[in-house]
Amino acid sequence: AQSVAQPEDQVNVAEGNPLTVKCTYSVSGNPYLFWYVQYPNRGLQFLLKYITGDNLVKGSYGFEAEFNKSQTSFHLKKPSALVSDSALYFCAVRDLTGAAGNKLTFGGGTRVLVKP
């Protein structure tokens, strides 16, 4: 079965400082990995995805993520955080083996708080 872990419930960072949100995954085959952001009482907005190719993926709003197969990680990063980046971030994985179908499995979410 596929699973995703986001080890930090909350990340606090000062505006202008680098932001990292951690994600590790477990799948039986090759993973498709996603990052989404959720603002209060809203649905999920797509940030970026890794399917194949370069391990460093660039996404929306200045975010990027690095796929590390040996460490089964897909950490989200932003070089300089903004107060408006304060939100709930979800990592998700789709297992390509087909055992889980086309379902996305989500991590528990990490709340990011960027202080001015």
Added chain:
Amino acid sequence: GAVVSQHPSRVICKSGTSVKIECRSLDFQATTMFWYRQFPKQSLMLMATSNEGSKATYEQGVEKDKFLINHASLTLSTLTVTSAHPEDSSFYICSATPRGGFNYGYTFGSGTRLTVV
């Protein structure tokens, strides 16, 4: 880009009544739609997967008679919470993907906050 519209955004209903939530893909044909439930400060829990023209596949522990899902067209799926009770109060989110489009991501609706009183 792909847009999914979810309606209503908020609904308050009395215990024992039924509530219908709509999920529409506005600019693509959604062959598959997913329905999630999200409790406060928690992650998304997949409730069911619906494919156009066929019965929904429910996740373990989700009552299919309680949460009726209809995906009668390529642009519309509905979730009906039947005989709602306060414990059904939650944030419900739908997601849609086009035919063969799983690789390109999943588009989410803006969610529906259901409060049962």
